[in-house]
Amino acid sequence: MARPxxxxxxxxxxxxAASALVDAEGLAAVSTRRLAAELGVSGPSLYNHFRTKDEILEAVADATSAQVDLSMFDPDDDRDWRTSLHDWALAYRAVLTRHPHIVPVLAQGPGRRPAGLRLADAVFGAMVAAGWPPAQATRIGALMRYFIMGSALGSFARGFVDDEAAYDPADYPHLGQAHLLAERQEEIDEGAFETGLRALLDGLSIQYATLGD
Structure with a gap:
């Protein structure tokens, strides 16, 4: 018989397959047995490619990082450092919004993941090239990760129930419209992210103006 x-x-x-499973059911759904069944192969055959489930999740996290647009940090791109950070933050959050269940793995840091390291290298290199001292460039990269990852870990609007009776004005006099938040989740969460991002960049711009003083 001819070989395939x-x-x-x-x-x-x-x-x-692992990425699809994480997206659909979360990290807990991933096991070598489940993946083997999804792929129509025997469980041990997975070990020819990955030694453990954790290695598979690391690969899923790196594949997710690889989806983030980094073109704004190219040396030939004419965006300034603030605009580059802004556009990258939006691009990064958009990817995490599509794949929220992998965020806890990504939040642990890039480790040895190639795409994750390229992402960190691009941000740090662009900040140093813009004139930020290396130590501060490192802090900026960390700050942006905290902010972007945190925004992707949960939804503020979805944390409120669609039940007006849950917000008795005697107990919560300022939450009379809280039951309407869930239906406006995307608008509220994206608006909150943009508001926070602008405030963060405004603060960094003030610091940048004092470099060399």
Whole structure:
């Protein structure tokens, strides 16, 4: 019998299947047995590509990082450092919004993940090239990660129930419209992120103006 042109299993196939599973059901749904069933292979065959489930999740996290647009940090791009950070933050959050269940793994840091390291390198390099001292460039990268990751870990608007009776004015005199928040989740959460991002960048711009003083 002729051998198949493509192998039954590959690293990319495993990561794609694991990513879909994480998106649909969360991190707890991922197991080597479940992935093997999804891929139609035997469980041990996965170990030819990944030694542990954690390695698979690391690969899913890196594949997610690889989706983030970094073009604003290219040396030939004419955006200034503030605009670059702004545009990158929006791009990063957009990716995390599409894949919220992998955020806890990403929040642990890039580790040895190639795409994650390229992301960190791009942000740090652009800030240093713009004139920020290396130590402060490191802090800016950390600050942006805290802010972006935090915004993706949960929804403020979705934290309120769609039940007017839950907000008795005798107990919560200022939450008379809180039951309406959930239906406006995207507008509220995106607006809050943009408001916070602008405030953050305004503060950094004040610091930048004093460099060299």
């Amino acid at each position: 042109r493509k192998p039954l299993l590959s690293t990319d196939r495993i990561v794609t």
